[in-house]
Amino acid sequence: xxxxxxxxxxxxxxxxxxxxxxxxxxxxxxxxxxxxxxxxxxxxxxxxxxxxxxxxxxxxxxxxxxxxxxxxxxxxxxxxxxxxxxxxxxxxxxxxxxxxxxxxxxxxxxxxxxxxxxxxxxxxxxxxxxxxxxxxxxxxxxxxxxxxxxxxxxxxxxxxxxxxxxxxxxxxxxxxxxxxxxxxxxxxxxxxxxxxxxxxxxxxxxxxxxxxxxxxxxxxxxxxxxxxxxxxxxxxxxxxxxxxxxxxxxxxxxxxxxxxxxxxxxxxxxxxxxxxxxxxxxxxxxxxxxxxx
Numbered sequence: 001x002x003x004x005x006x007x008x009x010x011x012x013x014x015x016x017x018x019x020x021x022x023x024x025x026x027x028x029x030x031x032x033x034x035x036x037x038x039x040x041x042x043x044x045x046x047x048x049x050x051x052x053x054x055x056x057x058x059x060x061x062x063x064x065x066x067x068x069x070x071x072x073x074x075x076x077x078x079x080x081x082x083x084x085x086x087x088x089x090x091x092x093x094x095x096x097x098x099x100x101x102x103x104x105x106x107x108x109x110x111x112x113x114x115x116x117x118x119x120x121x122x123x124x125x126x127x128x129x130x131x132x133x134x135x136x137x138x139x140x141x142x143x144x145x146x147x148x149x150x151x152x153x154x155x156x157x158x159x160x161x162x163x164x165x166x167x168x169x170x171x172x173x174x175x176x177x178x179x180x181x182x183x184x185x186x187x188x189x190x191x192x193x194x195x196x197x198x199x200x201x202x203x204x205x206x207x208x209x210x211x212x213x214x215x216x217x218x219x220x221x222x223x224x225x226x227x228x229x230x231x232x233x234x235x236x237x238x239x240x241x242x243x244x245x246x247x248x249x250x251x252x253x254x255x256x257x258x259x260x261x262x263x264x265x266x267x268x269x270x271x272x273x274x275x276x277x278x279x280x281x282x283x284x285x286x287x288x289x290x291x292x293x
Contacts, residue, residue: 006072008079010109011241012101013090014210016202017176018124019116020223025090027234027253031245035082039140041091044153045074046101048146051153055178057205060099071104086241093177095202098209110241111213113206115288116223118199119265119277125195129171177202192273193280200281203288222292224262230254 011028015021028034043056049067050058078087094101102109138157145153159173171191174182179201185194210218219240226233234250237243245253265274278285 035084056093063104111218123268227259
């Protein structure tokens, strides 16, 4: 299938975990013309052929012709299921490997990069690291594991759950995008600091990769600005992806958006952790604060 025979357009939402990626995906796929996979993320698909790579920062050269054809088939299957021309993809781990994603999708994607204050991300993500088993969620994702990879991921999942049972922090062995060195950091640093470093790695990696693309290929969205004025935020996204949505459509699709969680870190994070985040990651915090300005 040549590049101009594909009847679907990929729109890739990029962001660290707990940055609002789900919110954007759900809003967009509530509108005509957009669809996505009926599960939260498809990291299993993105890692096919690189499943044993030690982290999620998979290098671009691993997106070879074989993987490109494999991914084409998966996106085409989703387009056939939905009949909608724009396939929205949201896998947070892609934040660490955008050159790989760009090559795998043969330069056809547009990117929405949503960024959020790392202190709020840390406060929110800590809950996911210690969450209990949600079997329905697991089974939804398992449907999209390539069959040859099922035994590998079943063993990994079991290991993560056993780690939670043994851990003094009652946490998973891993959650969210795995940056290079994260396993070692988890053995040497408190969980909150590792989560903040995870956020920092995702934001900086995505920012730098997108800066290398033509400006019209990506748009950065501030979680704080979007939740404060979602209608204006949707109009801005509509301009970027050339969708002529009415004010009513923008308002209806964002009717459940709230900014009540903004700044919640002030009550949820220990002051010492908040201070360490501000000290270690102040350049990224400043960039995120100014990202949409």
